[in-house]
Amino acid sequence: MNMTKLKNSYFEIERAGVNTTFQDYGRQNLNHIGIPVSGAMDKRNYILSNALLKKNLNSPAIEFAYQGPLLKYKGEEIFIVITGDVKFQIVRDNKKKIIGEPYHVYLIQNNDQIDIQSTNRSVYGYISISEDFILDKTWGSYSINTKAKIGSNNGEKLSNNQKIDIEHKKKKLTITNLNYVNSKIEYIRVLKSINFDFFSEKSKNIFFNKEFKVTKLSDRMGMRLEGQVLENVVNSNIKSEGLVKGVIQVPSDGNPIIMLSDHGTIGGYPKIANVISADFDKLVQMIPGSVIKFKQVSLDEAEKLFKFYKLETDNLINQI
Amino acid sequence: MIKNIINLGDASAYCDFGKDVNKEINSNVISYFNNLKDKNIEGITNITPSYNKLIISFDLDVINFFKVKKIIENLEIKNGNENKQKLIEIPICSEKKFTLDSNRLEKVLKIKFDKILDIFFNKEYFCYMTGFIAGMPFLGDISEKLRAKRLETPRVKVPKGSIGLTEQFCNIYTYESPGGWNIIGNTPLDIFNKNNQKNPALINPGDTVKFKQITQNEYDKIKK
Numbered sequence: 001m002n003m004t005k006l007k008n009s010y011f012e013i014e015r016a017g018v019n020t021t022f023q024d025y026g027r028q029n030l031n032h033i034g035i036p037v038s039g040a041m042d043k044r045n046y047i048l049s050n051a052l053l054k055k056n057l058n059s060p061a062i063e064f065a066y067q068g069p070l071l072k073y074k075g076e077e078i079f080i081v082i083t084g085d086v087k088f089q090i091v092r093d094n095k096k097k098i099i100g101e102p103y104h105v106y107l108i109q110n111n112d113q114i115d116i117q118s119t120n121r122s123v124y125g126y127i128s129i130s131e132d133f134i135l136d137k138t139w140g141s142y143s144i145n146t147k148a149k150i151g152s153n154n155g156e157k158l159s160n161n162q163k164i165d166i167e168h169k170k171k172k173l174t175i176t177n178l179n180y181v182n183s184k185i186e187y188i189r190v191l192k193s194i195n196f197d198f199f200s201e202k203s204k205n206i207f208f209n210k211e212f213k214v215t216k217l218s219d220r221m222g223m224r225l226e227g228q229v230l231e232n233v234v235n236s237n238i239k240s241e242g243l244v245k246g247v248i249q250v251p252s253d254g255n256p257i258i259m260l261s262d263h264g265t266i267g268g269y270p271k272i273a274n275v276i277s278a279d280f281d282k283l284v285q286m287i288p289g290s291v292i293k294f295k296q297v298s299l300d301e302a303e304k305l306f307k308f309y310k311l312e313t314d315n316l317i318n319q320i
Numbered sequence: 321m322i323k324n325i326i327n328l329g330d331a332s333a334y335c336d337f338g339k340d341v342n343k344e345i346n347s348n349v350i351s352y353f354n355n356l357k358d359k360n361i362e363g364i365t366n367i368t369p370s371y372n373k374l375i376i377s378f379d380l381d382v383i384n385f386f387k388v389k390k391i392i393e394n395l396e397i398k399n400g401n402e403n404k405q406k407l408i409e410i411p412i413c414s415e416k417k418f419t420l421d422s423n424r425l426e427k428v429l430k431i432k433f434d435k436i437l438d439i440f441f442n443k444e445y446f447c448y449m450t451g452f453i454a455g456m457p458f459l460g461d462i463s464e465k466l467r468a469k470r471l472e473t474p475r476v477k478v479p480k481g482s483i484g485l486t487e488q489f490c491n492i493y494t495y496e497s498p499g500g501w502n503i504i505g506n507t508p509l510d511i512f513n514k515n516n517q518k519n520p521a522l523i524n525p526g527d528t529v530k531f532k533q534i535t536q537n538e539y540d541k542i543k544k
Contacts, residue, residue, distance in 0.1 A: 028365040028366060029357075029364075029365065029366055029367070030366070031366040031367070031368040031377075031451065032353065032366075032367060032368055032369060032449075032450065032451070032525070033450050033451070033454065033455055033512075033520060033521045033524070034450050034451035034452060034453055034454040034455050034456055034494075034512075034521075035454050037365070037366065138514065138517070139517060148453065148454050148495075149495075149514075150454070150514060191327070191329055191330060193328065193329070194326070194328060194334055239341055239370070239371050239372065239373075240370055240371070240449075240452070240458070241368075241370040241371070241372075241373040241375065242368030242369075242370055242373065242374075242375035242451075243368075243375075244328055244329055244331070244332045244366075244375065244377055246329050247328065247329060264451070264452050264453070265368060265451040265452065266368070266370055266449065266451040266452050267452075271328070274328060274329030274330070275329070276329070276330050277329070277330050277331050277380050299327055299330060299385060302329075302330035303330055303380065303384055303385075306330065306380045306381075310381060
């Protein structure tokens with residue numbers, strides 16, 4: 001028998017985790033045929049995972065929610081990094097366990113295991129590797145949308161015992177790390193939306209002054225909230241129209257739903273407010289049971305806050 | 321024409337073409353959609369037409385609402401998109417197993433189901449928009465005699481290819497999906513094909529659809 005070289009490296013998925021997918025920036029200009037943008041839920045943490053490995057910032061990374069995957073690595077050494085507020089360990093071939101630290105680059109060798117145990121009071125985390133995952137693009141993006149079955153891995157989330165192939169180009173890297181703490185947020189900032197005046201004065205007050213709770217019915221498509229019921233006093237039937245990420249719709253039961261990355265492209269519920277772009281990353285990390293308070297800002301403030309958010313991200317990248 | 325342009329959040333412009341739903345207003349929406357799309361404006365990430373609204377999303381890092389509003393206001397609308405709009409024939413089988421709501425419709429509309437089908441097939445339909453799920457066309461207007469509300473309790477699973485009616489509209493379920501429309505038949509065609517990345521949707525806004533009734537035999541032949 002010939003000795004064959006290790007052609008490709010790969011991960012064996014020993015445990016897939018709750019909702020593990022490949023994500024990048026997502027796909028654009030397809031809403032008009034019913035295809036959502038998708039893409040990483042927490043953009044900053046996704047970008048940092050690629051930045052730490054000096055990769056193109058739009059490279060696909062593994063996104064996990066709550067409990068992540070247990071991966072066994074086969075192949076020549078590579079570098080990996082985990083971002084987010086994540087508890088994980090690396091189990092070496094010799095069984096030695098290393099408590100993992102997010103934003104630290106690790107060297108991984110044949111038979112090492114990466115065990116993503118959980119996210120700490122947050123939802124999403126990311127795994128990026130120094131080499132390239134071998135994946136198919138759909139409409140210019142690797143992002144998996146499990147509802148529409150679109151994207152790499154045939155649009156399915158990663159499952160137990162599957163392999164993730166890696167193209168090994170033997171990238172040279174120095175071990176780097178970044179000091180970054182995911183801060184919690186006191187308010188989610190919003191702009192009044194198209195149908196704000198459909199709601200009673202009392203409900204408008206409730207919206208800005210009372211607390212809402214994130215429910216378990218939250219996923220990549222949307223986040224359902226629960227609180228004092230918001231009463232629509234305009235007897236009007238909304239004709240279905242386009243939706244955008246961050247829009248807060250209120251169906252007839254009076255409980256708000258916030259549209260997230262995989263949201264349907266059109267819908268017909270009244271829109272009370274829109275979360276500002278600068279707060280998306282913080283919003284998506286709120287776990288069921290967390291309390292949300294909304295604070296109104298102006299368009300001008302929202303734009304400034306986004307510039308500041310962008311500047312912060314750029315500064316983090318420059319520190320690497 | 322656009323009645324009003326306002327911001328929807330900090331990264332989208334909401335263009336309001338009025339309250340009514342009709343072909344004239346919708347053609348106007350589609351005309352703006354086509355003209356904007358052809359301009360390939362940097363920073364615009366999605367343009368979503370619906371019955372009487374157009375939503376333009378953008379990358380706040382590149383452009384903002386004020387600039388997008390200016391672009392829309394100064395947009396020169398060139399006609400001539402009409403030639404992009406096609407007449408498409410869609411075969412439909414209305415054998416018993418596909419007509420999930422024939423009894424309900426007979427009761428609500430007080431018309432025999434055969435007659436319902438006669439009325440339905442004897443008309444061409446305009447595609448107002450596609451979406452909700454990938455490639456699902458929202459077509460209209462159906463005869464006033466056939467207007468029924470959606471099911472009180474939506475189905476958890478509507479089979480792929482189902483033709484549904486609700487109020488003045490009909491649509492085609494491009495995938496198996498939850499849904500509450502009144503189902504009167506099924507098409508063997510793939511209305512949405514994700515493997516055709518250039519033109520995945522068979523029916524696009526502005527197209528006209530003519531349904532053609534087929535037998536189970538013909539259905540099976542096309543399906544294989």
